[in-house]
Amino acid sequence: MAKRGFFISFEGGEGGGKSTQIKRLKTVLRRNRVPFLVTLEPGGTRIGRKIRELLLNPKNKNLSNRAELYLYEADRAQHVEEVIRPALEAGKVVITDRYADSSSVYQGICRGLGVGWTEKLNDFATQYLYPDLVIVLDVPESVGLSRVRNRLQSDPKLRGKRRVVKLDRLERERSSFHRKVRKGFIALSKKHSERIKLIDATQSPDNVSQQILALIQKRWGKRLR
Numbered sequence: 001m002a003k004r005g006f007f008i009s010f011e012g013g014e015g016g017g018k019s020t021q022i023k024r025l026k027t028v029l030r031r032n033r034v035p036f037l038v039t040l041e042p043g044g045t046r047i048g049r050k051i052r053e054l055l056l057n058p059k060n061k062n063l064s065n066r067a068e069l070y071l072y073e074a075d076r077a078q079h080v081e082e083v084i085r086p087a088l089e090a091g092k093v094v095i096t097d098r099y100a101d102s103s104s105v106y107q108g109i110c111r112g113l114g115v116g117w118t119e120k121l122n123d124f125a126t127q128y129l130y131p132d133l134v135i136v137l138d139v140p141e142s143v144g145l146s147r148v149r150n151r152l153q154s155d156p157k158l159r160g161k162r163r164v165v166k167l168d169r170l171e172r173e174r175s176s177f178h179r180k181v182r183k184g185f186i187a188l189s190k191k192h193s194e195r196i197k198l199i200d201a202t203q204s205p206d207n208v209s210q211q212i213l214a215l216i217q218k219r220w221g222k223r224l225r
């Protein structure tokens with residue numbers, strides 16, 4: 001059956017505000033009585049949650065880069081068949097927190113496997129099902145990391161000296177990685193400028209939401225109030 005809904009993915013590095021913006025978009029869609037489905041990668045299905053556990057468990061430090069890519073793709077293949085394609089065929093707006101472009105940036109660019117390979121595997125895993133619109137929430141890594149730090153420090157469970165020391169180490173270890181992630185999304189948005197749109201997410205959440213809505217309306221051809 002032909003695809004009838006509208007497919008949006010949210011992408012970007014840490015602290016770009018994906019969750020906040022997805023929440024706001026849900027409110028708008030509800031107000032407009034648009035049927036929608038919100039999902040995520042990795043872990044959008046029961047099988048995917050098992051794959052997510054393998055991918056994110058710190059015990060699996062020695063997971064090879066290629067195996068890592070295949071696991072993300074396995075999660076995606078299951079996600080497309082079981083969740084995304086049926087929802088689109090039912091006419092829903094599908095919003096996913098991360099999708100194929102994350103593999104190109106994290107595995108293809110940051111891990112150095114090459115975007116040539118990630119795109120081939122994405123084609124295979126998704127059977128060429130790509131979002132109508134990819135929204136990259138772009139923030140400099142320093143802003144993203146300090147947002148994450150603030151979020152953690154305002155969490156009462158995580159407050160305390162030991163946590164702060166730990167977090168500083170984490171930040172030091174990962175800031176070059178975050179810089180690469182950001183650059184990767186910028187490069188990819190230039191390569192696929194017809195579907196990938198970058199939004200400056202250092203702006204206020206209201207401004208960011210307005211820009212997201214404008215992009216959706218333009219691309220989808222439907223008015224939202």
Ligand code: TYD
Binds near residue numbers: 014072099103107
């Ligand atoms: P998650 O806790 O969902 O992070 P976030 O809030 O940043 O989306 O963890 C997902 C992690 O997996 C995130 O660090 C990005 C990474 N990832 C890849 O490396 N490749 C992929 O294809 C996908 C979908 C995610």
